[in-house]
Amino acid sequence: MIDHFALGWITPILSFLLSCAGCAVGLTCTARARTSHGLASTVWLGIGAVSIGGTGIWVMHFVAMLGFHVRGTETRYDVLLTIASGLIAIVVVGLGLFIIRAAGVGPLALLAGGTVTGLGVAVMHYLGMRAVHVGVEITYAPVTVILSVAIAVVAATAGLWLSAKVQTIGAGIAATLIMGIAVSGMHYTGMAAMQAEVVRGTIVTPDVGVSVAALLGPLIIGVTVSTILLVLVVGLAPSAEESEAQEKFRDWQARQEEIQRETAEPRHRSQLL
CATH class of the missing domain: 1.20.5 (Single alpha-helices involved in coiled-coils or other helix-helix interfaces)
Structure with a gap:
């Protein structure tokens, strides 16, 4: 039996708040990119991609995954695949932001940017799931997988449109909540597609990957340091x-x-x- 809330409500709530925080910083960066030119605009878009793709999407995914548990097994993670999934999230969000900057927010540009980013986010999610080892076979319900990919594309399209349009504080707060809900919705829809066989008797321990405890320490340090740096950069730079x-x-x-x-x-x- 799969349990996505093994730690209670702390993982979905914390992951949602982190997603909102990353999206808020990212939207602030894209707003500054719109009022900058040349290299400064490119740098702001790059920081926005790290904020939205790294903290807003990937960190949300990983924290939510801490609540994932298959009864009768021990959960372990492939470190390289986990890191690769985070890099993919940053790259695809960056691609979407640069497409919108180059082509504007017309229907074709939004469709192209939203599709590239949404499909990339879906790849990030399922690659991140591929990095999880529980010692039993994990399968996916095709219809639910397709639904999660569709949600990712729609959410990415809406996020790119918001990144190009949000100007006021009120609109920024609303956009942050919308993006946080969309990211969380895509994640848990994808998780709902998972199926695993029930294990009885002794605990099954995978022979690959590292434990959650071993990965959690470096993750907390990395996320904390990067978040502080992002906030300092955004806070000290001109609005x-x-x-x-x-x-x-x-x-x-x-x-x-x-x-x-x-x-x-x-x-x-x-x-x-």
Whole structure:
């Protein structure tokens, strides 16, 4: 028997809050990317991809997985596949964000970006599940798998649209909650597709991977450090409104300098005559 809430409500609640936190920081980064240019805009989109893909999606997935348990077995994790799933989440979110920046938020761009990101998130989820070893065969219900992939694509499309449109604090809070619910919904739909044989008697221990306890310490340290760094970067950098004001001021300065040059040229010519 599969239990997705072996630790009670702490894993779904904590994973949802972490997802919301990552999405909130990511939306803040994409807002600043819209008011920046050149390398600065690219850097902000990259940080947004790490925030949304890393914390908002992958960390949510892993924390929720801590509540996963198959009765009569011990759960172990393949470290390389677990890390690979996290990198995939960051890369596909980054691809989606850059597609939207390059092509805008038209229907075709949203469809392309949402499809790429959604399918990538689904790959991340099922690769992360492939990294889990419980010593018994795990199978998946095809219809539920397809439903989870569809949810991932729809959620990714909505997330990319929100990343390009959110401007006010109220809209940002609403967008954060929507994205957190969507990510959690995709995860638990995918988990609902899992099926495992019932084990009776002695506990089955897989002969590959590391235990949850061995993986949990480095994960907590990594997530804590990266989250603090992301918050510091976002908190210390100028806000989207401040960046926009700075850009307008620089444009105004450039126009004033151009006017001064245009005014000075006739005076210089008259003096020569």
